[in-house]
Amino acid sequence: MHNLTGYATxxxxxxxxxxxxDNLSKIFKVYHHRKGFFGSFVNLFxxxxxxxxxxxxxxxxxxxxxxxxxxxxxxAGKSTTIKMLTGILVPTSxxxxxxxxxxxxxxxxxxxxxxxxxGQRSHLWFDLPVQESFELLQRIYRIPEMQYRYNVEIFxxxxxxxxxxxxxxxxxxxxxxxxxxxxxxxxxxxxxLFLDEPTIGLDVVAKARIRQFIQKINAERxxxxxxxxxxxxxxxxxxxxxxxxxxxRLCFDGELATLRRLLSTERLLSVDYAEVYPDISIxxxxxxxxxxxRAQYRFSPEEISTADLIGAILQKFKIVDISVQEPDIExxxxxxxxxxxxxxxxLTEPISSDTQAN
Amino acid sequence: MHHLSLYLHFVKLRIQSQMEYRLSFVxxxxxxxxxxxxxxxxxxLLFNRFKELAxxxxxxxxxxxxxxxxxxxxxEMFGRGFDVFQRNIAxxxxxxxxxxxxxxxxxxxxxxxxxxxxxxxxxxxxxLLIANSQLIIPWSFAKVGYLLISLVSGxxxxxxLFVIGATSCFWTVQSIEIINIFTNGGVFMGSYxxxxxxxxxxHFFTFIVPLACVNYFPSLFLxxxxxTLGISPVGAQLAPLAGFLFLGVTVLFWRWGVLHxxxxxx
Amino acid sequence: xxxxxLIFQVYLAFAKKSFQxxxxxxxxxxxxxxxxxxxxxxxVFVYTAFYAARTAPQPLDLDEIITYFVLCQVxxxxxxxxxxxxxxxxxxxxxxxxxxxxxxxxxxxxxxADECGRACYYLLMRGLPTFLISILFFKVAIPQQLTVLxxxxxxxxxAIFMSNAITIAIFSSGFWTxxxxxxxxxxxxxITLFSGMLVPIALWPEWLAHLARWLPFExxxxxxxxxxxxxxxxxxxxxxxxxxxxxxxxxVGLGRFLLTRGFSRLVIQGG
Numbered sequence: 035m036h037n038l039t040g041y042a043t044x045x046x047x048x049x050x051x052x053x054x055x056d057n058l059s060k061i062f063k064v065y066h067h068r069k070g071f072f073g074s075f076v077n078l079f080x081x082x083x084x085x086x087x088x089x090x091x092x093x094x095x096x097x098x099x100x101x102x103x104x105x106x107x108x109x110a111g112k113s114t115t116i117k118m119l120t121g122i123l124v125p126t127s128x129x130x131x132x133x134x135x136x137x138x139x140x141x142x143x144x145x146x147x148x149x150x151x152x153g154q155r156s157h158l159w160f161d162l163p164v165q166e167s168f169e170l171l172q173r174i175y176r177i178p179e180m181q182y183r184y185n186v187e188i189f190x191x192x193x194x195x196x197x198x199x200x201x202x203x204x205x206x207x208x209x210x211x212x213x214x215x216x217x218x219x220x221x222x223x224x225x226x227l228f229l230d231e232p233t234i235g236l237d238v239v240a241k242a243r244i245r246q247f248i249q250k251i252n253a254e255r256x257x258x259x260x261x262x263x264x265x266x267x268x269x270x271x272x273x274x275x276x277x278x279x280x281x282x283r284l285c286f287d288g289e290l291a292t293l294r295r296l297l298s299t300e301r302l303l304s305v306d307y308a309e310v311y312p313d314i315s316i317x318x319x320x321x322x323x324x325x326x327x328r329a330q331y332r333f334s335p336e337e338i339s340t341a342d343l344i345g346a347i348l349q350k351f352k353i354v355d356i357s358v359q360e361p362d363i364e365x366x367x368x369x370x371x372x373x374x375x376x377x378x379x380x381l382t383e384p385i386s387s388d389t390q391a392n
Numbered sequence: 393m394h395h396l397s398l399y400l401h402f403v404k405l406r407i408q409s410q411m412e413y414r415l416s417f418v419x420x421x422x423x424x425x426x427x428x429x430x431x432x433x434x435x436x437l438l439f440n441r442f443k444e445l446a447x448x449x450x451x452x453x454x455x456x457x458x459x460x461x462x463x464x465x466x467x468e469m470f471g472r473g474f475d476v477f478q479r480n481i482a483x484x485x486x487x488x489x490x491x492x493x494x495x496x497x498x499x500x501x502x503x504x505x506x507x508x509x510x511x512x513x514x515x516x517x518x519x520l521l522i523a524n525s526q527l528i529i530p531w532s533f534a535k536v537g538y539l540l541i542s543l544v545s546g547x548x549x550x551x552x553l554f555v556i557g558a559t560s561c562f563w564t565v566q567s568i569e570i571i572n573i574f575t576n577g578g579v580f581m582g583s584y585x586x587x588x589x590x591x592x593x594x595h596f597f598t599f600i601v602p603l604a605c606v607n608y609f610p611s612l613f614l615x616x617x618x619x620t621l622g623i624s625p626v627g628a629q630l631a632p633l634a635g636f637l638f639l640g641v642t643v644l645f646w647r648w649g650v651l652h653x654x655x656x657x658x
Numbered sequence: 659x660x661x662x663x664l665i666f667q668v669y670l671a672f673a674k675k676s677f678q679x680x681x682x683x684x685x686x687x688x689x690x691x692x693x694x695x696x697x698x699x700x701x702v703f704v705y706t707a708f709y710a711a712r713t714a715p716q717p718l719d720l721d722e723i724i725t726y727f728v729l730c731q732v733x734x735x736x737x738x739x740x741x742x743x744x745x746x747x748x749x750x751x752x753x754x755x756x757x758x759x760x761x762x763x764x765x766x767x768x769x770x771a772d773e774c775g776r777a778c779y780y781l782l783m784r785g786l787p788t789f790l791i792s793i794l795f796f797k798v799a800i801p802q803q804l805t806v807l808x809x810x811x812x813x814x815x816x817a818i819f820m821s822n823a824i825t826i827a828i829f830s831s832g833f834w835t836x837x838x839x840x841x842x843x844x845x846x847x848x849i850t851l852f853s854g855m856l857v858p859i860a861l862w863p864e865w866l867a868h869l870a871r872w873l874p875f876e877x878x879x880x881x882x883x884x885x886x887x888x889x890x891x892x893x894x895x896x897x898x899x900x901x902x903x904x905x906x907x908x909x910v911g912l913g914r915f916l917l918t919r920g921f922s923r924l925v926i927q928g929g
Contacts, residue, residue, distance in 0.1 A: 174493065416840055
């Protein structure tokens with residue numbers, strides 16, 4: 035099977051890192067337009083501008099076969115980074131290599147080995163049926179017939195492309211289009227797959243299907259995946275590792291679980307008591323909700339660890355059921371964006387105080 | 393070879409999709425032809441009244457008209473990708489071009505093929521053929537070859553103009569209308585002998601924007617008018633090279649524009 | 659009376675909006691201005707060369723011809739038929755016209771208002787500058803009598819109304835054939851030819867000029883410009899303007915008929 039897909043031969047062995055980004059910066063000039071008739075004339079010859087730093091000295095590496103979530107609020111510099119990794123933009127300073135190639139200098143070489151999907155816009159030919167778009171890609175990437183047929187068959191199996199294989203792209207639903215786009219980006223067996231908002235606007239079923247597909251392709255073909263998304267479900271389902279950027283700067287790079295721990299200032303503990311106790315207060319935990327024998331506590335792992343809290347409860351009362359609620363990552367990342375300082379402070383502090391949590 | 397077969401494949405697909413709406417296609421071809429028919433009809437009306445223009449007869453001017461018409465319609469047919477580039481770059485389509493393992497110029501060039509310009513080509517060709525039948529041109533193989541090269545050169549010239557217009561979109565999309573002066577305006581002024589224009593106008597359209605080189609000088613040579621005007625025959629024969637050269641320069645301009653796009657992100 | 663005034667206010671607001679929308683594209687306008695002037699220049703070269711060889715008197719002398727084409731470049735952008743089309747036109751083309759119908763206004767009048775705003779914009783930003791530049795470079799005739807100027811202005815406005823009415827009629831066919839490029843292309847040729855835009859009708863051979871007199875399209879270009887040049891005088895001016903008015907009413911009616919039929923089709927098909 036490996037010979038059929040051409041993987042073993044494609045791979046550039048000896049490279050540990052698929053993507054290396056070092057001190058990468060991108061500065062845009064934003065031009066101001068002068069107003070008035072005379073002003074518009076002057077605009078033709080000289081334009082005033084101010085400088086916007088879209089990406090600011092970012093460094094990270096991605097290993098072969100990793101799935102990395104590249105997260106950040108709108109305008110944080112996600113897309114700009116992806117564009118530099120795919121050769122669409124030239125960095126202002128710093129260096130990028132993908133698969134050993136410098137994307138903007140070896141654009142065509144790099145393009146042969148990467149797959150790109152932009153969720154907002156299809157990369158297929160608008161007025162051609164999916165099948166003809168695929169055949170066109172086969173010619174463009176010079177995909178051997180065997181490999182092409184094998185891939186189409188596999189992708190059809192996983193994504194049910196057959197339902198709309200002969201439909202012009204313009205007539206596809208968003209979900210169908212996204213399936214077609216992702217399959218199209220993988221036809222030439224790329225080593226890296228860049229997904230920019232691949233599930234945007236899709237319903238739950240369509241999202242799940244695409245996530246499964248990405249997982250499977252990653253596991254079976256060792257395709258490195260860089261994923262930007264707004265959907266934190268995507269991140270939870272797909273990425274072990276996340277890179278968080280905000281205001282053009284990298285503010286977190288590590289495991290999702292670590293991020294979660296770092297961010298979890300407060301948690302919730304729900305308890306079903308065996309009977310109704312008049313006083314259920316516990317030091318360092320606040321009762322925020324109480325209904326019959328059921329109660330909910332809010333606590334901070336920095337003040338009391340989960341284990342200690344449960345211990346304290348068990349000591350005093352009889353319980354039927356107990357559960358700790360994980361913080362909602364979406365909420366947490368939102369707090370990070372709102373208050374970037376908190377995270378920076380935390381990142382500089384040692385991660386020892388809450389190692390017992392969970 | 394890979395590029396050629398790929399290009400032919402693109403053209404095949406484009407033709408297929410344009411033929412999907414057959415009736416509208418036929419209408420459009422006729423509409424195209426009818427627009428250019430009245431252009432020439434009006435020139436004929438003027439000749440009906442004035443008999444000659446700076447020593448040129450109606451069918452000599454018809455020869456000029458036919459040549460420039462064919463070149464422009466061919467350029468629109470093949471260079472359509474650059475002609476509509478403004479629209480595509482505004483949609484962000486150029487990013488897609490950059491992630492494909494092919495040259496940017498080739499991709500934009502092969503993106504469109506406008507079969508409907510066939511109507512205009514046919515109309516201009518008919519005028520050229522009638523002009524030929526009305527004039528006595530001592531054709532030889534070399535001269536036919538020269539005519540064909542001139543037509544290709546003229547096509548390259550107009551495609552070059554489209555490329556300039558497209559490249560300027562990397563900076564601003566507002567000034568692109570200026571290129572109409574040279575495309576539509578070029579067809580209009582190329583339909584008349586250059587001797588009627590003022591010297592600065594002539595020189596501009598010979599040495600900077602070499603419109604005269606792809607149309608007027610070749611016609612002078614083929615119609616045997618070179619000697620009467622005191623222009624060196626060798627110069628007239630070499631003139632069509634300017635069209636190819638022009639396209640070459642615009643390709644360089646295009647490359648420079650792409651680099652600009654890549655470092656500014658538009 | 660008051661309610662009529664209020665209705666007028668509404669359409670005035672549409673016209674203003676249409677004007678303002680275009681004010682954003684000033685650089686494009688500068689480019690367009692250059693293009694206008696370029697075409698004018700080539701026309702002048704061509705006719706100067708034609709006239710150079712003729713000693714016999716012509717229906718229009720060279721200066722009059724130049725004035726004719728100056729007026730042409732000044733005014734053709736004001737007419738939706740040759741100038742850029744308004745958003746309404748493309749709305750019919752792409753079917754988003756259904757949205758426009760939700761507005762509680764008469765569609766045809768709304769369209770007119772939109773085009774009037776457009777015409778004002780092009781008069782101010784294209785027409786007048788072209789005229790002023792032309793005066794600097796060429797011998798442009800300027801009528802001395804106030805009556806000529808007044809009748810010309812009225813005739814020009816009628817021409818703009820008529821071009822609006824024609825455009826609406828043409829693009830209303832978009833309700834039946836989805837692609838109007840064929841129909842608009844064909845009518846473009848006929849109208850451009852018989853309006854006298856390419857060659858003044860005075861220079862045409864008798865038989866063709868005769869045909870043009872029976873068609874409505876000379877009212878777009880040839881009639882107002884002939885009034886300006888003093889080629890139509892006295893009672894003939896009133897006949898000519900009556901012709902313009904009659905044809906305008908005809909096309910307004912035709913457009914109205916087509917629009918009503920088209921909309922009912924739209925409703926039946928559900929857009």
